[in-house]
Amino acid sequence: MKHLLPLALAATLAAQGAGAVQIEVAYAYSSVFDPTFERIMQAFATAHPDIEVTFRATYEDYEDATNTILREAVANTLPDVSFQALNRQAILVERGIAKPLDPYIAAETGFDAAGYHQAMLDLSTFGGKVYGLPFSVSTPIGFYNMDILRAAGIKTVPQSWDQVIEACRAIRATGRQDALFWHWNISGNWLLQAAMWSQGVPMIKDGRLNMDNPEGLKALETAQAIFRDCGMKNLSGADASKQFASGELGMFFSSTAYVGFVDRSKTGSWDFVTGPYPGIGGAPQALPAGGNAAMLTSASDDPEVRKAAWEFIKFTTSGEGAAAVALTTGYIPPNKAANALLMDSFYAQNPNKLTAANQLPLLSEWFAYPGDNGLAVTQLIEDSLEAILTGDATDMEALRDDMVEEVNGLLPH
Structure with missing residues (x-):
């Protein structure tokens, strides 16, 4: 069963200003990630009142996410941002559905300082180009x-x-x-x-x-x-x-x-x-390594829409956005800046969430x-x-x- 947008999150989006750039986002596992995106949107709506985010019906699981976006590519109804399993990114790259993020990364000041773990970033790199930013990583x-x-x-x-x-x-x-x-x-x-x-x-x-x-x-x-x-x-x-x-x-x-x-x-x-x-x-x-990555899948010709989609991807995968992943789930933020926000007290108070972080040295490929x-x-x-x-x-x-x-x-x- 696919789940519709939570009411609290819908209310957050409705508060955004008229005339904002509109983007559509899709993700899997409602029971796991609904609280995460509700928390993220409280901060994103404040930081980006010029961007209106609409969430599509939630993918049931990662296989459903891949099947759905392959159908949407044929029907030309793709979302602007899609969160896809780390082991399902390659097929979206091969089909030309996912767009490289390198031009947006190059235009950012101090992007490297955002602190993405290189090993995790490598999971979304194909042919030397970055097609996704890891959003959540699990063991x-x-x-x-x-x-x-x-x-x-x-x-x-x-x-x-x-x-x-x-x-x-x-x-x-x-x-x-x-x-x-x-x-x-x-x-x-x-x-x-x-x-x-x-x-x-x-x-x-x-x-x-x-x-x-x-x-x-x-x-x-x-x-x-x-x-x-x-x-x-x-x-x-x-x-x-x-x-x-x-x-x-x-x-x-x-x-x-x-x-x-x-x-x-x-x-x-x-x-x-x-x-x-x-x-x-x-x-x-x-x-x-389990988890998913945020991918730019927009078919829009409007550069403002794609730039807004990039802003959403960047926000959800770095700093405050990535920290929300750990705060609301048990996933490991793929970002050093997010972990820095958590290490002082969060993991000490939540040892059940530290177990996976301690297994990071064991991370290996989740094969597609x-x-x-x-x-x-x-x-x-x-x-x-x-x-x-x-x-x-x-x-x-x-x-x-x-x-x-x-x-x-x-x-x-």
Whole structure:
């Protein structure tokens, strides 16, 4: 379901002056980012009363964001600014939908001093040109209801998936069935990529699916053990996050983005703690960078519209705008200036949001599957994981081999 603009945000926009330059903006994940944009717009409307921002219906998820903007490009109904997943930017660049930001960056005084982390900026750089500014960056983390864990005799958060599965058994032995949810169906096969990266192996290599190896088999066997031994239900991530926030779920593994949601929605006085993402056979060697970037997708010929779109992109990704990401979600601001605003007291008072920031040295590529079939590949892999969850697939080596063959058949040769 797509969500309409929140009423509070609509009221903020309505207060802007007549005759302002009008731009349209689109983003995904209403439940995560609505509070972020409400906060941003309170400041942006004051700083830029000459720019009127209209938010389109929210993309359901990152796949929907990509599919929608590809359709809008054909219909010539593109928004001026679109927030797209870090791993979906390439196709918009290849199709000429995203416009390079270099001319606007070059015209800015002291842009480098705005403090973008170079590693994060590189995620949006193609052919030496910058096509997006990172808006939110995430790593996968563990969410724990310590009351449930302690009742099962577990005093510290698990550090590996073997320990997670042992914790599941202990929780279920107390009579509680809802021990865990691992967000296997999150956008872009992100957590399967995490299972590969945590072993130090990229999921895509030389344009092919790189799972026909022991690490690929181990990733699928780990998923099978999580599903089977933890008795995991087939839920959406949104439903699982609500169940966790209600205090009914022992462990939840997903994006740090959900920290803000849990903080806002948590019912009861139980002890909520986050922890580093578990590794396979030890601490993770690397983790995929999640999140999204602000991209200039305007089809307008009016230079004032494009300049206004740039002002919005710049504001939302630097300083005060980027700080709002951390304040309202659990994402890491991709900007040193924003982090400087937060480090003195915010993370000390919000240690659950510091977990992801501490994993920044592990950030690695969140792979986009190359070619026109990228979204189909994402779905094929998701279907394979669901077959494990439902018990339709029991032989992980056979499943891996079939998945590798089918995926590579869809990728460009």
